[in-house]
Each structure stands twice: as structure tokens, then as C-alpha cells.
Amino acid sequence: MRHLAFLSLLFMAMAPAAMAAPAAIAVETPWIRHVPGRENAAAYVTLTAANDDALSRVTSDCCAQVEIHEMTMDGDVMQMRAVKEIALPKGMPVALAPTGYHLMLLGLKEQPTSDSTLKLTLHFASGATQEVAFTVKPLMLPPATKQTPAAHEHGGHH
Amino acid sequence: MRISAIVWIVCVLAAMGLLAWVGAPVVANRSAGLSSGTALIGGPFTLIDKDGKTVTDTDFRGRYMLVYFGFTHCPDICPTGLLLIGNALEQLGSKGQQIAPVFITLDPERDTPAIMGQYVSHFSERLIGLSGSPEQVRQVAEAYKVYYRKTDATPGADYMIDHSGYMYLMGPDGTYLTHFPHQISESALKDGLAKFVR
Numbered sequence: 001m002r003h004l005a006f007l008s009l010l011f012m013a014m015a016p017a018a019m020a021a022p023a024a025i026a027v028e029t030p031w032i033r034h035v036p037g038r039e040n041a042a043a044y045v046t047l048t049a050a051n052d053d054a055l056s057r058v059t060s061d062c063c064a065q066v067e068i069h070e071m072t073m074d075g076d077v078m079q080m081r082a083v084k085e086i087a088l089p090k091g092m093p094v095a096l097a098p099t100g101y102h103l104m105l106l107g108l109k110e111q112p113t114s115d116s117t118l119k120l121t122l123h124f125a126s127g128a129t130q131e132v133a134f135t136v137k138p139l140m141l142p143p144a145t146k147q148t149p150a151a152h153e154h155g156g157h158h
Numbered sequence: 159m160r161i162s163a164i165v166w167i168v169c170v171l172a173a174m175g176l177l178a179w180v181g182a183p184v185v186a187n188r189s190a191g192l193s194s195g196t197a198l199i200g201g202p203f204t205l206i207d208k209d210g211k212t213v214t215d216t217d218f219r220g221r222y223m224l225v226y227f228g229f230t231h232c233p234d235i236c237p238t239g240l241l242l243i244g245n246a247l248e249q250l251g252s253k254g255q256q257i258a259p260v261f262i263t264l265d266p267e268r269d270t271p272a273i274m275g276q277y278v279s280h281f282s283e284r285l286i287g288l289s290g291s292p293e294q295v296r297q298v299a300e301a302y303k304v305y306y307r308k309t310d311a312t313p314g315a316d317y318m319i320d321h322s323g324y325m326y327l328m329g330p331d332g333t334y335l336t337h338f339p340h341q342i343s344e345s346a347l348k349d350g351l352a353k354f355v356r
Binding site for chain 1: 230231232233234235237238241273276277280281305307309316318320321322323324340341
């Protein structure tokens, strides 16, 4: 009886952590743009946090260093800067996309091939970490609006 | 009261006359400075292509030129812009073939002519990548009113280059026609080019 009480207490204590951790950050369309021959690449993804959080650090074995970059405009001048973190307000999808935020992979150890995946570990301010496989899609414009690629391919030309 | 008004008007007129007299040579000088070319953007440049050959602006006479500046260490904006240009020209069909898309590095120290040639080939066969000496690059950037500046490299990290990001369309005679912002959509770029290219 005492054992049972102890066990149920243990389960109760474990349950919230076990349930919250995997679903805390939803990850959509992780992809990488790499120009053949280059030693760096940009990684993009859309993140939605279940609770207020922030993407604070990214690590990977595929390259020497990963920086979180933001493209900003100063008048006409485009600037790329490393930022400390990207805020992920509760329930709001935050897109890392071309000409906005990107993860800069510096010093790739190998030249990635098209459609291969590179694993990046996302570290969040809450302490959570998540390993995500990013698909290498060299030289494609981002899948901008998911509902229109067909119309774009078949409609626009000639 | 009336007298003071008249005095006032006379003073103003005199001042204007004086200004016109003093200002005249200045204005004349300024227009003389511009008379060599009406284009404020563009002009002569000398750069080097992927084969090490010298390329000047006059090599593009008879063709439209779409000029874009950047650097190959840029993983985000420059590829986006080059993809846009490649796709827009493709969609323009025969009109697109009249346009020479030129990508000029702002980072001549790292982007050799060979690297530029190799880099642009991944985006479109039509793209022409050009580099040159730092002085040659400075000169063409000045001609196109492009601002660029190396960022401070943090230890162990690469420097980046802040730069203004327009695409410049030049006519077959080398004169400036228009420019497009780098955030332009593919269709807007296509339509914008179609309007100017005959």
C-alpha cells in the first residue's frame, strides 16, 4: 500500500514533465539553402512555442559554428547581425525565412548534397532542447505559401 | 509703413539679384559637371570575369544590363536576389535574353573572379559574375551609388558586408533606366523589366 502511494506520487510528479517536453515547441518545414562550393549555409524553420520561450542557441556537428542572424534595414542598407535570441511568444508561429531571420551555418565540415539532412540542436531559453533534421534544398525559393505552389508552377508563365 | 514696405521689397529684390549674380557661376559649374552624362547612376567600370578577362561597361553595349551587387559569403539575401533575377529572366523569354544579368562582388578580397564565376553558375547560366581589385570594385560601387561596409568580425567569425541592395537596369546605350528593390517579388521584377525592354 505504501509502495502504491509512493508510485502514484512518482507518476504524478513525472507526468507533467514527460508530457510537456516533447510538444513544447512545434517545428515546421526545417530546410537549408546551400550554394555548392560555399562553406556556409542558411537554415530556415518555423517555430511555435506552447508557452512563452525563446530560441537562444543552436549547435551542430555539421559545421564549426551556428549563429542566429537577423537581416535588418538601415535606410537602404541591408545588415546581417547575430542576435542573442529570437522570442517565441506563446502560440505564435515565428518564421525564420529568407530576408528575415536565419540560422547561419559557418564552416561546414562537408559539402551537403541536395535532399540530404543536417541535424541541428535547438536550445531554448526554457532549458528545452530539440534535435531537428533540416533538409538541404539548394537554390530554391522558400515554400512561401503552401497552398499556391501548384498555381505558381502551372499558371504564371507563357 | 508704406515706405518701409517698399524698402523691404527693394532689399529683397537686391538680395535676389546679388544671389543670382553670385550663384550663377556655381550653377553653371554644376551643370557643366553633369553635362558629360545625364546618368547619375552607372558609368564606366573595369572589372574581371571568371576567365580573368578584363570586362568594361562598353562590352555590354547593345544589351540591357541588370546590375546587382553582393558577396558570396552572404547566405541569405544574395542567393534570394540571384534566384529572383534568374527566374524573372527565364520567364521573360526572348525579352529576357536581351538582358545581361551582372553580379558584382563587394568583397573582392575573398571573392576572386573565378569564385564569382563558379558561384553565379549555380543560379543561372546567364548570370555574369564579376570581381576586380579593391580599387576597381570601389570605383564601380561609387558609380552605382552603392554603399558598402565591412562589419567588424568577431574573433573566429567571418566578416559580413552591409550594403545597399538594389538591382539597376541599364539601357543598351549604358544609361540608367530604373532600379528595383531587392525585396521585389518575382512577378513584379518580371513586369518591371518587361516595361523597359523593347
